[in-house]
Amino acid sequence: MAVAEAPLLDPEFLAKLERLEIVSRKIFLGRMKGERKSKRRGSSVEFADHRNYVAGDDIRHIDWNVYGRLDKLFIKLFLEEEDLHFHLLVDSSLSMDFGSPTKLRYAKQVAAALAFVGLVCHDRVVVESFSTALGKPTPSVRGRSQMRRVIDHLESIEADGGSDLTAAAKEFAIKHPQKGVVVVVSDFLDKRGYESALRYLLARDLDIYAIQVLSREEVEPELTGDLRLVDCEDDDVAEITMSAPLLERYKRTLDGFTGGLKDWCSKRGITYIFTTNQNPFDRLVLNYLRERGLVR
């Protein structure tokens, strides 16, 4: 799988990004810099809603006019205008180094595309990789001119080590207390589970997008015969004899896994997107992400 890959900055890829730029410009047409509206309620000038006062709320936000009229305490809520922190977390564990193109490359392409959109929209973009722990991040960059740095950083990410979502998420949550958007691009195939990892991120009040990338071989295995399957990360061995029932059972398990992740995420307001490495990344970014609300 670790064949020499074409660099991310190949002409075709750049051409796709250019198209993406036009499209994203269209999307963001007429908007101002840093003018991204968050779903979050916060403190800004644009009123969003009222809600009941509860003890501990900032009394500065009490709408005294309403109090005067209704003799009840209401808090004015404003849409928060944020200087958006756009975090891209790319899984670089060994399990991502499979498929054609490898899941890692696919993840890098998706990350590059999202970063491009983010930079074009003048968000603060940070790209980080993780395997057992969080890798070195790019500096927080803004503006289209920084695209080159982001791509260089993405290029330097190599598949290495096992995956420990939890540890990486915990480290991330500690490092980044501020609000923002975090996109996790991973296969989520962590034997320790993804739940606690996502809980760490949820605790930080972030907009979370989980993009699960699986290779075609994982979705439609083409294995036959008696096999000793070796886990590339922890060398765990599973001995199987391929048969139609086993294959069926595997697919059911896979559906159960992805479905479980999807349900778990939906319940907690995490946007979950499933893709395989066969799905062109630009289409994913443009159509799919728009549908899911990651880009507008």
Place this chain on the structure above:
Amino acid sequence: MESFSEYFHTPLDPARWAALAGVPVALIALYFLKLKRRPERVPSTLLWRRSMEDLHVNSLFQRLRRNLLLFLQLLIIFLAMFALAGPRSKGFFNERQKYVIVIDNSASMSATDAGKTRLELAKAEARKVVDGMNASDLAMIISFNDRAKVEASYTSNKSVLRGAIERVAASEGSTSPREALEVAAGLANPSRQFEEGTVATAEVPPKLVMLTDGGFDDVEGFSLGNLQASIVVVGKPPRATRKAEADNPPPVEGKPLPNPSDNVAIAALQTRRDDEKTDRFQIFGRIHNYREESASIEAKLYKHDSAKPTSPGSLLDAIALEIAAQADQSFKFDLPGSGAAEFEVRIDVKDAQPLDNRAFAVVSEPRRSKVLIVSSGDRYLIDTLKTPVTLQEADFTVVKPEEYDKSPVDRQVAGGEFDWIIYENFRPKQAPEADALYFGAFPPGAVYDNPKSLEHPVILDWDTTHPLMQFIRDLSTVFIQKAKGIEPPPGTTPLIGSNLGTLAFVVPRSGYRDVVVSFPLVEGTEFNTNWPLKISFPLFLYNCLNVLGDPTTNASDRVHVPGRPVILRVGSLVDRIEVTAPDGSRSTVKRSTQGTFIYNQADRSGIYYVNRGENDREAFAVNLFDPRESDIATRGLVPEGVPAAEAERYRIKIGYNPVEGKRIGTTRERSEWWPWLAAGALAIVMLEWYIYNKKVYI
């Protein structure tokens, strides 16, 4: 078994079936043991493990149940096994062919003229016959030299037969196929049961395959019956007859041309007292050259040490000899010293038969012989025996007939203390443990019970070539009044013949010899014959003393042939003796009921030491000395170039039927195709298995 063989006709023996039964077991085991599990790296085993969790409960059977391929393979194998079981419908049943394989293991089969020893070649040929058998065919293996031994009785188990062939060991015996042929012919006899459940019927005549070099005389007076005999002649075939020889057939009618062979053999060896120096011994020997060209060889004399029976001995003397082609050459060694000693003569020659390049001789300690005379006081007999010369060689004891059955004489006789007993007009109730000479009486035994009286027989001839009758010339002047006549028993050597029948003869008796003179010397006080007055009478007694009473004619001086029992006489009253063979092995021999010791293990030529107790040793030599075994030219093959009319004389005749000999290697192995087909089927299954599992694409 019987019903099984009606429906199945398997070419495999049980051992191979067992091996074959292991194939499906091994196939299943391969699946279980996961020997061929291919490692495959995957991103994560997480999902696979979860998929397998509930499969684990009965994974073994799950794996088998799901594996269609395994079942297909097992099906192919079971079908192949069923095919090998040879199923067939009842009613069509081939009669079993029976083979009798007779292997010659006589001394001449040790010859190496055809590369390996002839016995090995014969065994290889026998194996070919066994390999060519059908699975239901029966065969038996008989080995023979001068005796036949059934190595394996009728069986269809080829591994048993091969084992039996392997067990046939080279011997130094002479060749006599009669016994083996009798065994074979007896087994060809219809409706005889050989082993449980196997009844040989005569519907298919048994085939006799004899593997021999033809070193025996034609078997006469023997009928092969319905045996189909074929003789495979092992060894170098005779050279093609030259034109000149073919045009001039050999003068002797019915005899083949002399056939030279690559052998130089010691044909005889004997020790004798030196005529001039009577305390010294000489060794005489004769060497025969069977080659076509003359041979110059060296004969070496070795002395053996009784303390070291297995040592090669120490060289004493050597002489160079030039022996003409196809001729004899005598040689002589003067022995140093006078005591008992054991000697070996070796000839340094490279020939095809090494067994007869060594010969052994023993000089034993001179011992005075003990003679018992049972006589009522015949002065002529007793005084003639007791001459100054004879008294030097023997002790004489005279007893009256009435004292014979009483102690201590009866014990001494039964214990074998005497070398020779003379009975004059007295017939003992039991045969003595000694050589015996009877005058006017017969030995005990039913065949001598009713003699007829002969009046005035006239002596017509006597056998002067017999050692007992040496130098006897004047019997024609001997008159006899009365004699007793009987029909001599079989095995008798007549000594004196008359117009009324045999008057004196020698008859062997369990290791001893009885000499019977059927006329008495005296009748009461009257002469019955004038023989005691003739010069031949003391000569006859002296000959008897030398031949019968000679203590040196005990084991050591007789000629012993390998494979034959050796009868040892021991005077002292020991119950058991120990015999050390040339290879150093020792065996204990018990006294037989006749008072002798019979040693049955003299299978090899060499010097055997007999230990009779404290410092009482004796030795005897066993020698091949068999011209038939030394002449290793093969017989039974018609040489190329011999006209058809002359071919008959070259063939071996068994019961007047000449049997054409076949050259070795002409036994064609019957090739079986099924093992290759079965192996092919197995290989295809394996290949299929490999292709399926390794995903080999062509």
